Structure formats: C-alpha cells, structure tokens
Amino acid sequence: MKPAESKSNRLRQIEALLIGHPDGLTQSELARRLGVHRSTIHRNLPDLDAPIYQDKGRLFIDRKAYLIDVRFSLHEALSIHMAARLLATILDRQNPHAASALRKLSIALDSRAPHISKHLSRSADQIDEDAQWQDPNYLHILETLTYAWAESRKVAIWYRKDETDPIRKFSFSPYYIEPSAIGRSAYVIGLREPPNEMRTFKIERIYRAELFSEPFTIPEDFDPGKLLSNAWGIWFTDEKPIEVVLKFGRRVAQRVGETRWHRTEQVTELEDGGLLWRALIAEPQEMMPWIRGWGADVEVLEPEEIRNVMIQESAGICEIYHG
Numbered sequence: 001m002k003p004a005e006s007k008s009n010r011l012r013q014i015e016a017l018l019i020g021h022p023d024g025l026t027q028s029e030l031a032r033r034l035g036v037h038r039s040t041i042h043r044n045l046p047d048l049d050a051p052i053y054q055d056k057g058r059l060f061i062d063r064k065a066y067l068i069d070v071r072f073s074l075h076e077a078l079s080i081h082m083a084a085r086l087l088a089t090i091l092d093r094q095n096p097h098a099a100s101a102l103r104k105l106s107i108a109l110d111s112r113a114p115h116i117s118k119h120l121s122r123s124a125d126q127i128d129e130d131a132q133w134q135d136p137n138y139l140h141i142l143e144t145l146t147y148a149w150a151e152s153r154k155v156a157i158w159y160r161k162d163e164t165d166p167i168r169k170f171s172f173s174p175y176y177i178e179p180s181a182i183g184r185s186a187y188v189i190g191l192r193e194p195p196n197e198m199r200t201f202k203i204e205r206i207y208r209a210e211l212f213s214e215p216f217t218i219p220e221d222f223d224p225g226k227l228l229s230n231a232w233g234i235w236f237t238d239e240k241p242i243e244v245v246l247k248f249g250r251r252v253a254q255r256v257g258e259t260r261w262h263r264t265e266q267v268t269e270l271e272d273g274g275l276l277w278r279a280l281i282a283e284p285q286e287m288m289p290w291i292r293g294w295g296a297d298v299e300v301l302e303p304e305e306i307r308n309v310m311i312q313e314s315a316g317i318c319e320i321y322h323g
Contacts, residue, residue: 024058
C-alpha cells in the first residue's frame with residue numbers, strides 16, 4: 001500500500017483496516033500496511049472517531065458501537081420512508097434501534113426534504129411509543145442474533161415451538177434474518193446442531209440466546225433469495241413446490257390484479273369478469289390466512305387438500321351463523 005498522502009486519508013484507511021480485520025492489528029502492522037512510521041499511527045489514533053480499544057497489544061474496533069456512514073439521494077430517502085412506514089405498521093414490539101435509525105435519517109433530511117423528515121420522525125415515535133409491546137428479552141435476543149450473524153459466531157438458543165413442546169437448547173449458526181408481515185413476526189434461518197440441518201426459527205419463540213466464541217462459515221451456495229423464491233412468506237422446503245389455483249370473483253378481480261402477490265403467479269382474465277390465479281408455492285398452508293381474507297370472493301380449485309380445508313371451514317362458519 002502506498003504511503004497515506006494526508007492525515008484524513010490515513011484515518012479512513014486505519015478505520016477500514018480495523019473493520020476488515022476482526023482479529024485486530026498491532027500499531028506496527030498498521031504502520032507497515034500504510035507505509036508510515038509506527039509513531040505516526042500512535043499520534044493518529046486519538047483522532048479517530050471510531051470506537052477503538054486495545055487488548056493484548058492489538059487494536060480493535062468495537063463493532064457493536066461502530067457507526068456506519070451512509071448517504072441517500074432524495075428518491076432513496078423516499079424509499080426509506082416507505083420501508084419505515086411498513087416497519088412501523090408491522091412491528092408490535094418496541095425497537096429503539098429502529099426508532100433511532102429513523103430519527104437520525106429524519107435529522108439528516110430536515111433541510112433537504114422537511115416533509116419526508118417530519119414523517120420519518122413520526123414513524124420513529126410510533127415504533128417506540130408506550131402502546132407498543134415492551135419486551136426487553138425479545139430485544140436482547142434480536143441483538144444477540146444480529147451480532148452473531150454479523151460476526152459469524154455461533155449462538156446457543158433455547159426454543160419452544162408451541163406451548164405443548166418443551167424448551168430445547170440448540171447450537172445455532174444464523175445465516176439470515178427475515179421479517180414477515182404474516183403474524184408481524186421475524187425469523188432467523190441457519191444451521192441447527194443437532195441435527196446439523198437448516199432450520200427456521202421464529203424469533204418471538206426463542207426464550208434465551210447466548211453468544212459463543214466459536215466461529216462459523218456461511219456456505220458459498222447459500223442464497224436466501226433462492227431459498228425463499230417459492231415461499232409465500234418464510235416457509236421453504238426441499239420438496240417440489242405445489243401449484244395453487246384460485247378463482248377470484250368479479251367483485252375483487254381489479255383489486256387482485258393490481259398487486260403481484262407472488263413471483264411465480266400467473267393471472268388469466270375470465271369471461272365472467274373474474275380471474276384465474278395460479279402460482280407455485282412451497283408450503284400452501286402459509287397462505288391460508290390470505291385465502292380466507294377474500295371470503296366468498298375466492299374459490300380454491302387446487303390443491304385438493306386446501307380445497308377440502310376450505311369446504312370444512314365453510315361448513316363450520318355456516319354452523320356458527322345459522323345454527
């Protein structure tokens with residue numbers, strides 16, 4: 001590496017080197033990489049804004065406290081606003097990290113786009129208002145999983161699928177964290193040991209999480225986009241996806257056609273004004289709440305198992321309302 005030409009440039013390079021080396025670097029190693037004397041590094045360290053600490057002669061950046069600099073264009077900021085509104089709508093628990101991020105963005109946009117800035121601030125208030133569910137244990141678990149994911153470190157989790165299932169402890173390597181609008185929940189996907197297989201855990205069902213020092217490596221062929229490509233929300237499977245065919249009535253046809261509900265969907269207009277909707281879904285059970293939401297305006301044609309479920313539920317509804 002060529003000698004740093006200016007102090008500001010050198011500070012940026014020191015910060016980048018420490019971020020890129022989680023195991024830390026000595027002052028001599030930094031000096032060698034930057035082509036300067038060790039005394040120069042020693043003089044520059046107090047001027048760094050990054051949270052640096054020293055342990056056994058090596059320098060580290062506190063990755064939990066490290067602030068990431070980012071800049072947005074006006075249109076990018078609007079995209080963040082839209083994402084923030086969805087986040088504020090979906091979250092049912094207080095999340096001070098999400099609220100803080102939106103407030104920082106709001107302050108940064110105040111002079112450039114005051115109207116967007118104002119609404120970002122309001123979204124932040126909504127996320128941490130008293131009406132939100134205060135669950136510090138959930139927040140701690142989410143923080144632990146986030147740090148484990150970022151640092152590629154295994155984590156111990158205590159998990160219970162439902163109230164009839166005992167709490168079980170696993171060693172877990174988090175590969176990906178995915179929010180889901182269905183049930184206002186968040187999920188973590190990764191490798192569970194035992195049985196050394198990919199699993200998805202609903203974070204709200206994790207009772208406890210502890211960080212391990214043991215590292216893990218995410219396989220190069222792991223692609224969450226591909227993994228969830230046929231999922232309705234978060235459920236995936238190694239089995240062949242199932243074709244779901246629905247017939248929507250004329251009354252809701254426009255509403256259904258306005259939105260692309262799934263990446264594999266195919267929509268055909270019918271002569272009576274309705275729509276024939278089909279898609280390949282990994283686990284059709286996951287889309288049942290969506291199907292039920294259309295009431296009598298949708299008919300399940302395939303698969304037969306889902307159709308039979310809707311027939312039974314329809315009979316149950318008739319029994320409730322007509323005796």
